[in-house]
Amino acid sequence: MTLSLDEGFWFVLGGENRLWLTAAGTLPKGRCDALPSHIQAVNFEVFDSWQGLPCYLADVGEDEPGDAFVSIRQLMEQGDEEAFRLAGRAWQLVNFHRTHRFCGRCGGAMSPTDREWAMRCEAGHVVYPRISPCIIVAVRKGSQILLAAHHRHYREDDPLFTVLAGFAEAGESLEQCVAREVFEECGIEVSNIRYVASQPWPFPHSLMMGFLADYAGGELRVQQEELVSADYFSADNLPRIPPDGTIARRLIRLTLDAIKADMP
Structure with missing residues (x-):
């Protein structure tokens, strides 16, 4: 232009x-x-x-x-x-x-359309920017919160612990995704799943939908392919957690605030 x-x-x-x-x-x-x-x-x-x-x-x-x-x-x-x-x-x-330089249907070259953010091939097939729906959830167990260290941003000298997250699968509701991801990664069941807020997360094209949930049963069992470790933490012994501005930090803060409000 x-x-x-x-x-x-x-x-x-x-x-x-x-x-x-x-x-x-x-x-x-x-x-x-x-x-x-x-x-x-x-x-x-x-x-x-x-x-x-x-x-x-x-x-x-x-x-x-x-x-x-x-x-x-x-x-x-x-x-x-x-x-x-x-x-x-x-x-x-x-x-x-x-x-999206080439069409996934016909293999032909694609070019931007004039009126919207989309790509079109010569045969007329139109595609739009990909958005991948993900859940992210803070799980409360009594006076503690479940936090995990993930392989993708693990530092042995100062590990970052955060809440659990995962991509929604075809034919799955977001609440079902929350329950499945928590069980797959940590081996526990959750209840009282409730939505909080969402945040676009451009790494590279996720839409994070944040939830809170309560521990409902099971023994902690870490999925080694995804996590380095996971544990329950109280407000006075938190590890390093995600920075302000992230929905993960917001979910952690909401959970800790709820725990504090319930304390005698």
Whole structure:
């Protein structure tokens, strides 16, 4: 597209969910001609709006983009939830274009449609950005909460413990998914499953739907393929837990607040 010189927010992505930030560590905002020349040359398109300004998106490619690019998680860790949401949306759209260059039905080349975020092949088959529904659940047992250390972000010197999560399967309700995932990963049954909130989670295209549940029976048995360990923790001996801005942290806090409210 031909860039407007109007002010906007600039989401420049490269590599694997990496975002270009200014030297001050902030999301670029302003006029296009204020951006570095090598960024101005990138092909941008509008994908959203924020604070009354357009949000521009560009993909500089799948190779390592350089030191000025950081994980989009940094915006979440900085507490900028809306910037993180928009960067996540931008990354999901970039990932969608990268992974749908050819049609899964006929094998022909695909191109973006004009009126919506979709890709169409010459035969007319249209596909939309993939969204993978996931559950994430905090389980309470009396005055304790169930937390687990997952292989994918385990550090032996300072392990991160979080709540349980998993993808919904075909023909399964979200509540059924909660019960199945908890049983598969930890060997226990749960009851009183209730929905709390959702959070888009762009790694790469999940929609996390958060729940609370109560322990209903069974002995803790860790699924070794998924978890390093799992245990019940009280509020005064918590391990390292996910940062603010994550739905996992919100579920943990809600559970601990409920436990505190029930204490004599």
